[in-house]
Amino acid sequence: MQNEVGGEIADALGVLLRRATRAQLYKTLTAGMGEALDELTYPVLSAVARIGPRSAADLASEVGLDRSGVTRRASRLEQAGLLRREPDPLDRRATLLVLTEHGERAVDELRRRLAAHITASLTAWPPDEAQAFARGLRRFITEGPFT
Amino acid sequence: MQNEVGGEIADALGVLLRRATRAQLYKTLTAGMGEALDELTYPVLSAVARIGPRSAADLASEVGLDRSGVTRRASRLEQAGLLRREPDPLDRRATLLVLTEHGERAVDELRRRLAAHITASLTAWPPDEAQAFARGLRRFITEGPFT
């Protein structure tokens, strides 16, 4: 029955969501990268790196948060020199959040560490199966239940 | 390069984790199932349903939380009649968290709704691809980076 696939995904996602929010992993992975970069601020930084400079309001929907939350997280990143606020040339009310040079290096480095950490646990997987999983995951993001 | 697979998974997981924590979905899915069952308490209930009666301490590692957090969430579920505390016959210090009849029905119903919601967004997927994704996800849980 096709519906049971949805049930399996629901169960697995439930476990995954809970386990992945344990802050310990970020604690170790961000060693020596400054205090501002943690499991709360990284999604903001990563989103800017992924979709480019945006306003806090636009990022809010992206990271599933209120505008105020994005603003505060961005302020911490700004104070650490990873992010800078830049007035939108098209709309002087808006302020765009832009990665600094330092921020780009930081997000690259942390992404590399995350990738290495994930890859290390996938050594037993056949490469084509791992790629199929990654492809399925990406598709699940774009056209799955969380759009 | 194999490492890029890890990077893709890292990115997709980052997005997924952020989007899935939006409480709106649970708000709609738990309609008419009582106030106690929400995105905070369901992981506890689901874990008990999955691995059977356990102490709060054991569940803590399962849901990635402190023992006190599990205790509080369990108290809400207990007050709603979905869960009951039962003295461990082997160790009278410990109290096991056990699903009530009502709790079993609730977790079944919510799981069914979640599965239906996920399945509905997978209609465009070829069935074998969806099954492969579910299988990969389960494997990713058991032997992935979050063990």
Next chain:
DNA sequence: ACATGATGCGTGCGCGGCGCACGGTAGTCT
């Protein structure tokens, strides 16, 4: 038997992040 340390639970406390609402500023439209 009994004292002692270890382990279990539940709870009070302080911290911190979140959403909401407000004021201030800048666009927009008539």
Next chain:
DNA sequence: AGACTACCGTGCGCCGCGCACGCATCATGT
């Protein structure tokens, strides 16, 4: 020009979390 809308940042109250404490129970050694 003036009214109306849209956007940002911030103060406020709420709530969940982890930590640490007290109490109860088990395990162990004398």
